Amino acid sequence: MADTDLVIGRVEELLRDHPPATTARRDFLGAQFEAGLAWVHFPEGLGGLGVAPQLQREVVLRLAEAGAPDGAGTNRLGYAMGAPTVVAWGDRAQQERYLRPLFVGDERWCQLFSEPGAGSDLAGLTTRAVRDGDDWIVNGQKVWSSMATISDIGMLIVRTDPDLPKHQGLTYFLLDMRAPGVEVRPLRQMTGEAEFNEVYLTDVRVPDPARIGAPGAGWKVAMTTLMEERVLFNRERDEKGPTDIALELYRRRERDAGQRTRMIELWIRGRVQRLNTVRAAANRTDGIPGPEGSIGKLVYAELNQDALELCLDLLGDESLLYDSYEPVAYTEESLRRSGEADLRRRFLRSRAQTIEGGTSEIMRTILADRVLGLPPEPRGDKHLPFSQIPRG
Amino acid sequence: MSSSDAREDLRREVRRFLERRSTEADVRRLMADPEGYDREVWTVMAGQLGLQGMALPEAHGGAGFGYEELCVVFEEMGRALLPSPFLATIALAANVLLESGDPAACERYLPAIASGELVATLALGEEEGGWDDTAVRMRAEPDGTGWTLTGVKRFVPAAHVANLLLVVAHTADGLSLFAVEPPAEGCTVEVELTLDLTRPLSLVTLDRAPAVLVGRSGQAWDGVRRALRFAAVALAAEQVGGAQRVLEMTVDYAKVRHQFGRPIGSFQAVKHKLADMLVAIESARSAAQDAARAVAQGDPEVELAASVAKAVCSDTFTRAAATAIQLHGGIGFTWEHPAQLYFKRARSSEFLLGTPGHHRDLVGRSIGV
Numbered sequence: 095m096a097d098t099d100l101v102i103g104r105v106e107e108l109l110r111d112h113p114p115a116t117t118a119r120r121d122f123l124g125a126q127f128e129a130g131l132a133w134v135h136f137p138e139g140l141g142g143l144g145v146a147p148q149l150q151r152e153v154v155l156r157l158a159e160a161g162a163p164d165g166a167g168t169n170r171l172g173y174a175m176g177a178p179t180v181v182a183w184g185d186r187a188q189q190e191r192y193l194r195p196l197f198v199g200d201e202r203w204c205q206l207f208s209e210p211g212a213g214s215d216l217a218g219l220t221t222r223a224v225r226d227g228d229d230w231i232v233n234g235q236k237v238w239s240s241m242a243t244i245s246d247i248g249m250l251i252v253r254t255d256p257d258l259p260k261h262q263g264l265t266y267f268l269l270d271m272r273a274p275g276v277e278v279r280p281l282r283q284m285t286g287e288a289e290f291n292e293v294y295l296t297d298v299r300v301p302d303p304a305r306i307g308a309p310g311a312g313w314k315v316a317m318t319t320l321m322e323e324r325v326l327f328n329r330e331r332d333e334k335g336p337t338d339i340a341l342e343l344y345r346r347r348e349r350d351a352g353q354r355t356r357m358i359e360l361w362i363r364g365r366v367q368r369l370n371t372v373r374a375a376a377n378r379t380d381g382i383p384g385p386e387g388s389i390g391k392l393v394y395a396e397l398n399q400d401a402l403e404l405c406l407d408l409l410g411d412e413s414l415l416y417d418s419y420e421p422v423a424y425t426e427e428s429l430r431r432s433g434e435a436d437l438r439r440r441f442l443r444s445r446a447q448t449i450e451g452g453t454s455e456i457m458r459t460i461l462a463d464r465v466l467g468l469p470p471e472p473r474g475d476k477h478l479p480f481s482q483i484p485r486g
Numbered sequence: 487m488s489s490s491d492a493r494e495d496l497r498r499e500v501r502r503f504l505e506r507r508s509t510e511a512d513v514r515r516l517m518a519d520p521e522g523y524d525r526e527v528w529t530v531m532a533g534q535l536g537l538q539g540m541a542l543p544e545a546h547g548g549a550g551f552g553y554e555e556l557c558v559v560f561e562e563m564g565r566a567l568l569p570s571p572f573l574a575t576i577a578l579a580a581n582v583l584l585e586s587g588d589p590a591a592c593e594r595y596l597p598a599i600a601s602g603e604l605v606a607t608l609a610l611g612e613e614e615g616g617w618d619d620t621a622v623r624m625r626a627e628p629d630g631t632g633w634t635l636t637g638v639k640r641f642v643p644a645a646h647v648a649n650l651l652l653v654v655a656h657t658a659d660g661l662s663l664f665a666v667e668p669p670a671e672g673c674t675v676e677v678e679l680t681l682d683l684t685r686p687l688s689l690v691t692l693d694r695a696p697a698v699l700v701g702r703s704g705q706a707w708d709g710v711r712r713a714l715r716f717a718a719v720a721l722a723a724e725q726v727g728g729a730q731r732v733l734e735m736t737v738d739y740a741k742v743r744h745q746f747g748r749p750i751g752s753f754q755a756v757k758h759k760l761a762d763m764l765v766a767i768e769s770a771r772s773a774a775q776d777a778a779r780a781v782a783q784g785d786p787e788v789e790l791a792a793s794v795a796k797a798v799c800s801d802t803f804t805r806a807a808a809t810a811i812q813l814h815g816g817i818g819f820t821w822e823h824p825a826q827l828y829f830k831r832a833r834s835s836e837f838l839l840g841t842p843g844h845h846r847d848l849v850g851r852s853i854g855v
Contacts, residue, residue: 139725271747345855355846356855357855358847358849358855361853362794362798362849365773365794366772366773367769369773372772386768387766391765392765408514426822433737457759458762459758459761460766461765462751462758466737466760466764468740468752469741469748469751470752471753471757472748472752473755
């Protein structure tokens with residue numbers, strides 16, 4: 095209770111001293127950071143107050159009501175995944191270097207994890223970093239990096255020692271996306287737009303102070319980022335969900351008995367998914383979500399696909415058409431409006447939801463191994479030096 | 487202490503008790519017992535543990551705890567597969583009385599329920615079964631100052647051991663509620679052979695049986711319907727407990743059962759089935775807990791929450807129990823293995839208090855679909 099009062103008091107103070115109507119966006123976010131209201135569960139001095147993460151909701155609701163700018167919206171990956179990783183694994187100098195610019199919008203973040211040859215088997219990545227004095231020289235290719243064209247910092251995981259087993263030879267860096275040798279190429283997807291990118295890294299020089307965690311500790315650091323990512327995919331959003339849209343369409347259009355059954359079932363699944371999210375948030379005691387975060391990710395992805403299928407069925411013959419296949423690159427504007435996209439576009443986009451951030455198959459394996467404690471599947475690659483694992 | 491800590495303490499206490507007093511051997515012994523429950527366990531539950539009176543109002547001899555606490559108890563009973571008239575007495579009869587708007591009937595029966603002296607149940611469906619107002623054809627006849635009932639009620643849980651039957655029948659005014667107190671003249675109760683031997687259901691034949699009106703003539707259905715929804719919430723909690731137990735049982739088995747030189751739980755085909763079971767059970771738990779909260783808080787959407795919970799928890803328990811049999815292989819199909827007991831309980835619970843299809847239809851009506 096005392097913590098709730100502390101948080102509410104700070105919010106009121108912030109709004110009184112920096113009225114959103116007359117304060118510039120960046121100044122307001124700066125003041126919010128200083129007040130410990132950026133991530134309330136972070137330590138004091140680093141944008142937080144060291145209180146329970148659930149209390150962030152109080153902040154978000156009150157600030158939205160007061161018309162304050164939203165620091166998270168256009169920098170989702172940095173806000174939800176980057177910052178917790180830096181708090182968990184960065185040293186004090188790194189925390190002071192990265193958190194404030196991230197929150198006030200000076201630096202946008204993207205993720206450089208997947209590679210053409212390392213999707214579900216992320217630890218099989220081959221992008222290399224070699225030590226060179228106070229720097230590291232990075233060579234390789236990353237893929238599925240959303241927002242890379244408009245980002246300043248890349249969360250990068252690379253191989254620094256190929257003679258160790260695959261999970262042990264990895265290291266985590268925060269890459270300056272403007273550094274020479276970083277080339278970002280938009281990757282067109284089945285919706286027609288280029289939401290993701292390929293990132294080619296050629297002799298990119300990364301200073302050692304941009305390394306997060308010890309050399310060889312990259313897998314553990316990356317796990318923090320990935321756990322946060324799974325929760326991110328399941329977070330409550332402001333925009334109308336596909337289940338709500340399906341219900342509106344259902345009430346407006348002609349429909350048959352089969353569609354009634356599907357509509358009710360979807361509505362129930364949507365309600366239960368929201369209840370799951372609320373319960374998981376209430377049970378989250380410390381900062382970093384556990385493997386049970388995979389439940390929400392899995393349920394949300396499959397629910398959205400089914401809901402959008404019903405939406406298109408309810409649209410009828412209109413679903414034979416499409417709004418535009420013009421290749422559109424991702425911008426800050428398009429990012430803000432992604433929730434309003436055409437239903438047919440969202441339907442196509444939803445096919446990615448059971449793939450991105452860990453496929454549904456990988457989610458099920460994580461739940462089985464890490465939550466239920468089932469024995470792992472025997473595998474030939476885990477203990478071999480990475481350089482001796484057959485690839486191709 | 488926070489309310490969730492208090493609930494966990496209660497859960498531990500009830501689980502410890504049931505692990506001692508409702509072992510698989512006890513369950514099987516009671517499946518063959520004509521009464522179908524252990525009177526001594528019932529007495530300890532009412533006395534030492536105070537479970538019967540837990541959620542009843544203090545004015546009627548109860549302890550005045552909330553419905554969420556009561557649902558923790560149901561979850562543990564489902565886990566232990568406890569054969570008991572607890573669901574019939576507490577979830578059905580006590581709720582029907584509380585919703586009847588008849589203080590005299592509450593005063594007469596609830597303290598005896600709280601103390602464990604009285605086993606009671608609701609008699610609703612007839613030859614064709616069913617759990618809504620269309621299931622009732624029986625007519626009550628005025629008889630001097632009272633009434634008599636004639637006809638047949640079926641699928642009545644715990645009727646063979648109950649000393650109070652709350653019977654729904656028509657009067658000229660509409661659906662009404664009556665109390666019949668067996669053993670009574672013109673009232674015979676026959677236990678039918680049930681798919682689920684842990685929950686006996688009876689055929690009740692009434693032949694000019696004397697009955698006392700509870701509440702007002704023709705005004706019963708609103709209260710009975712609400713009580714049925716509250717009972718469905720308790721049953722949903724019971725289903726979550728049963729589903730959780732079969733998941734644990736199956737995970738344990740998948741860790742030790744070896745085929746092809748490795749534990750079967752290391753095969754992805756097995757892992758993913760169990761992961762799906764986990765996801766479904768966690769979702770069912772969210773739905774059940776939300777419905778219990780809705781009852782406790784008097785949420786205006788409580789009936790919707792109850793129907794969501796009953797639909798989701800029914801499907802989840804049945805699928806979980808079926809998967810448990812599948813993953814146990816041949817041993818899971820044997821009489822000796824407990825998987826079949828949970829499967830039969832799951833399948834029967836699906837029907838009791840309304841099928842998932844019935845509750846989905848109610849959800850549809852309530853959201854305008």
